[in-house]
Amino acid sequence: MKHTITFLPDNITATVDKGENLLNAAAQAGVYVHAYCGGDGICGKCKVIVNKGEVRSDKANLKQEDWEKGYRLACLSTVESDLEVTIPEMTTKSGKILKRKPKTTRTISAKAQDNLIGSWEIEPPVSKLYLELDPPTLEDNIADMNRVMRGFGQAFPDHVGEPSYDHPELIKYLPAVLREADWKITLLLLRRRQGGFRIIDVEAGDTTSRLYGLAVDIGTTTCSGVLIDLNSGEILAESSGYNGQISCGEDVISRIVYAKRPGGQQALQDKVVGTINKIIEDICRELIISPADIAYMMAAGNTIMSHLLLGLDPKYLREAPYVPSVSRFPLTKAAELGMQAHPSMRLFLYPCIASYVGGDIVAGVHACQMAKSDKVSLFIDIGTNGEIVVGNQDWMVCAACSAGPAFEGGGIRYGMRASSGAIENFQIHPQTFDPMIVTIDRIKPSGICGSGLIAIVAELLESGVIDQQGKFRHNLDTPRIRQGVDGWEYVLAWARDSLIGEDIVITEVDLDNLMRAKGAMYAGYQTLLESVGLGFADLDRVIMAGNFGAYIDLERAICIGLLPDMDRENFYYIGNASMLGCQISLSNANRFQERLAVRQLMTNMELSENPEFMQHYMAALFLPHTDMSLFPTVQEKLQEIG
Amino acid sequence: MKHTITFLPDNITATVDKGENLLNAAAQAGVYVHAYCGGDGICGKCKVIVNKGEVRSDKANLKQEDWEKGYRLACLSTVESDLEVTIPEMTTKSGKILKRKPKTTRTISAKAQDNLIGSWEIEPPVSKLYLELDPPTLEDNIADMNRVMRGFGQAFPDHVGEPSYDHPELIKYLPAVLREADWKITLLLLRRRQGGFRIIDVEAGDTTSRLYGLAVDIGTTTCSGVLIDLNSGEILAESSGYNGQISCGEDVISRIVYAKRPGGQQALQDKVVGTINKIIEDICRELIISPADIAYMMAAGNTIMSHLLLGLDPKYLREAPYVPSVSRFPLTKAAELGMQAHPSMRLFLYPCIASYVGGDIVAGVHACQMAKSDKVSLFIDIGTNGEIVVGNQDWMVCAACSAGPAFEGGGIRYGMRASSGAIENFQIHPQTFDPMIVTIDRIKPSGICGSGLIAIVAELLESGVIDQQGKFRHNLDTPRIRQGVDGWEYVLAWARDSLIGEDIVITEVDLDNLMRAKGAMYAGYQTLLESVGLGFADLDRVIMAGNFGAYIDLERAICIGLLPDMDRENFYYIGNASMLGCQISLSNANRFQERLAVRQLMTNMELSENPEFMQHYMAALFLPHTDMSLFPTVQEKLQEIG
Secondary structure, X not given: OEEEEEEEOOOEEEEEEOOOEHHHHHHHHOOOOOEOOOOOOOOOOOEEEEEEOOEEEOOOOOOHHHHHHOEEEHHHEEEOOOEEEEOOOOEOOOOOEOOOOOOOOOOOOXXXXXXXXXXXXXXOOEEEXXXXXXXXXXXXXXXXXXXXXXXHHHHOOOOOOOOEOOOOOHHHHXXXXXXXXXXXXXXXXXXXXXXXXXXXEEEEOOOOOOOEEEXXXXXXXXXXXXXXXXXXXXXXXXXXXXXXXXXXXXXXXHHHHHHOOOOHHHHHHHHHHHHHHHHHHHHHHHHOOOHHHEEEEEEEEOHHHHHHHHOOOOHHHHOOOOOOOOOOOOOEEHHHHOOOOOOOOEEEEOOOOEOOEOHHHHHHHHHOOHHHOOOOEEEEEOOOOEEEEEEOOOOEEEEEEOOOHHHHOOOOOOEXXXXXXXXXXXXXXXXXXXXXXXXXXXXXXXXXXXXXXXXXXXXXHHOOOEOOOOOXXXXXOOOOEEEEOOEEEEEEEOXXXXXXXXXXXXXXXXXXXXXXXXXXXXXXXXXXXXXXXXXXXXXXXXXXXXHHHHHOOHHHHHHOOOOOOOOHHHEEEOOOHHHHHHHHHHHEHHHHHHHHHHHHHEEEOOOOOOHXXXXXXXXXXXXXXXXXXXXXXXXXXXXXXX | OEEEEEEEOXXXXXXXXXXXXXXXXXXXXXXXXXXXXXXXXXXXXXXXXEEEOOEEEOOOOOOHHHHHOOEEEHHHEEEOOOEEEEOOOOEOOXXXXXXXXXXXXXXXXXXXXHHHHOOOOOEOOEEXXXXXXXXXXXXXXXOHHHHHHHHHHHHOOOOOOOOEOOOOOHHHHHHHHHHHOOOXXXXXXXXXXXXXXXXXXXXXXXXXXXXXXXXXEEOOOEEEEEEEEOOOOOEEEEEEEEOHHHHHOOOHHHHHHHHOXXXXXXXXXXXXXXXXXXXXXXXXXXXXXXXXXXXXXXXXXXXXXXXXXXXXXXXXXXXXXXXXXXXXXXXXXXXXXXXXXXXXXXXXXXXXXXXXXXXXXXXXXXXXXXXXXXOOEEEEEOXXXXXXXXXXXXXXEEEEEOOOHHHHOXXXXXXXXXXXXXXXXXXXXXXXXXXXXXXXXXXXXXXXXXXXXXXXXXXXXXXXXXXXXXXXXXXXXXXXXXXXXXXXXXXXXOHHHOOOOOOEEEEHHHHHHHHHHHHHHHHHHHHHHHHOOOOHHHOOEEEEEOHHHHHOOHHHHHHOOOOOOXXXXXXXXXXXXXXXXXXXXXXXXXXXXXXXXXXXXXXXXXXXXXXXXXXXXXXXXXXXXXXXXXXXXXXXXXXHHO
């Protein structure tokens, strides 16, 4: 349920979910409210008056008289109805009343996303066929398998040739199954790429109602699984967990290094298999089904994850010229990798493009149907490596950018993952330069996550605390700008307001690292576009995938130059596109077959030693960019403020 | 080198190989020579005079004066040139001089056999392709497997699509092979049934000159292997050995029973795999090659052997209605069965037809090209089970006959396998009823093998010692016909002339068993022919396969009713047809593909409870048959003698 909040005196409205935190609602609406403590109720600064409507509030740290006057701490209030809220007037040091100016924020509409992904029939590549066979007699004593084939042929009279079967165990248990089941059996069939079917299992009795598929996203950090009822397309259960390989290294490079140890590669394979087994167990326990009931598995992961899962040596992925062993992964039986699965259960892995453009990207591109549209799309997945794909139904180029880990908190002094206490939203008082800090889980701040970093840098830039080179203006009248061990820095939270008991700052080194990260991404877009003779003007839309995209504020990301400055309507966010691709492939045979064609369309570019890329990269080490004509709306905004 | 021998006084000529034993040459020519001791030189009866030409003789047991007169013992003489030999005249008890009458014997000409099998191009289903690939660069860093595919595509520009590969290990070792071999590699390719190729191995450097295939005949008693150079078609080495399963039972039924024990099936699989491994080892040691150099293996065995090799439960093969698990055996990797072989090396097993008509028969039918001829052929393989196939290019029916083990010495009081001391040739003096005995290896007799049994029964019948019901005539004047523990019997060798120190006899019970065996075969031919509305007159030719056929005397086999009485020119013998089929499939891809079509053409008939078969069987329990019109030449001969 949605509620509308009107913030007075500036008459800024916002629509939020019932139960949303009021401070966060203000932050998202671009309304500055004093708040130092991240939303913990400690600093007591975020007092507002609720004129109309209902909030649920905690009285802690509020004087009785303030409470009675109708003051509430925004950070301790949740939205229960439509509201009219007055934010007390603030004066600048010079006595001037601060006027709040509404800021544009962007969330991408779910509807646009649905259009992108489209819909699909539930017609999975695996299906079941129930057969009642005639028992053999002396006059009709053909082999058991031939009897099954004959039954199949009667059910599919138009099928060309016999279905194949390549599971050697199948014919071992077939005779017993047939006789125990009194010749009433269910075939589990897989559509073959070259047409026709392959029998992958024979079950006793009628089991057609039990047909499940598992979609698995194999992330470097997290693995997730989604179980789908392939008869209805319904998602029945989900589970996820940290990739067990984390104990061998946080990122893909450290995993590759680990694989070089004696037994290291095997250990990595075992760990990811163990992680997937845990997911399978969780889901099966929840649904009270057996792992053997899962008919097939569609997985996607980056190239390193895919290699490690299949037991392929990842070492050449890291050495120039960065060559994967294989890009179209062979048919694999999950049980042969050690997974808890029926011995004939097939694991399909999305094909990869290059060492650093993996099956997760192919799955994402597949999910968003870029390869079916005449629109030129820019597909982005931002993480330690940013993967970029540009193209449409006729062509696609892709590349990986070593953006560095800034967006995951790496290389940032107080950087952290997006977990409790991470500053995720931020505003700055344009005169006092005091911050408004909202953290994940509304506790005292302990650091800065990726989306927080973007918010902070954009705000610092827009408020003039830093210049376009990412340097602090030393002449501003605030103790928050100071010199620290890494040079100039800005204090986001004083030690007393921080969870970690020390000042939380953002430094010029941090700003430098962020600029490198976003500059690499932007240079990547440019290089790919130019490689096919295009520019940003030719781009019809931008599609963001990955967790990161969920929390990113479009205006701010454009403001710092991470995203191109184009019509906001043409930005799409599709979440975990890799998982989405797996789910689609699981439940629709035509889409399933498409995945290889999508991969065929994609051409990789190596940016690492590409001179055009280096040139674009140097030009992008500026906020938002040295070429301001590329960022007209940012230029306008900065001029207005400036 | 062949030599002609003229036997006087009857002027019977025979053509034999240089070095042939003279007694055996006489036996084969149908010339009776007194000989009790099997050719051991003991009885000293087989004296002949060599008038012209050269023999090599041993003087043992011959008086000096006889030697000087030019007498030689035929059994101790070998043919060294063309000969003229006088056999001393023998008188009957009544003083009448015995006239020898030449008998017709038949050996099937090698030329006819060659016509049957035909010739084939050396164009095996596996081939090698040497590629020199461009090493990867940053601009061209496609996956290793894609580079191999690209190299393949350049070599075969007309190939539709990429070759497939399904060996999961291949992509594991591919990167190392490519780099160690400096991107110069050899692909081992298999032609796929649906067209195109499958990559089954990648080897470092140019290994095109090493391309070997192994043909394996998996017999219940003996397994044999033949290694073929697939570049030239040449046979490089052969090896064989007893099937290790013999320790679990002599025949297929006892193997099926053994398989029911806990661990029994696995033990049987291990033993036959061990036997084949021994063959592979022997051949590889002889040629100084590695088992990994064998590119593919083509094997054939009866249905029970095939099931046990693949680890399939044979129990339903023995229980009515006698259903195999599978008739077209799935693609199998030999290493997965435990064979010493390259992990990707494929083992192809000839498909089977029914529980008792196996891949060995399909291989034989395939080898003799029955399915390519408009002639109606009768294909026979006689053993414990006789397998029969009737048909031509348009249709084929087949059946197994439980002929019983008589032809392998089973159920015959002094029956034995065809080994040293077995009576393999036999003639009888038409007046004295004394035998002429020739044994394998020319030692004192120890028993009767299958071909000996046929010779003995035919001779006893033609000489009137037994009647057409297989009963002894008691009124003949010879101590050799007597009553024994099993009823009437004929003494083939007195204890003093036998190796086992007791009289060797053939009994009426033995004769009964033989009649059942040959009767079942003949009834089988008749039932199959009639099932398609034909009779013996419609039969164009008879093709005999298997070891047994090598030693069979056509006239005698027809005489007892084991083979149909038709023009002797239309009988063919093709030896180990099963092995021959494997060899042909190894070395020619088109013939290789044919094998499945041959199997498709063949329809099984169960004779075990077939009323027509039972009727024909009863009618065939006579020598040669109750319906003498089916055996005109035998009738004529018997009337002449009678």
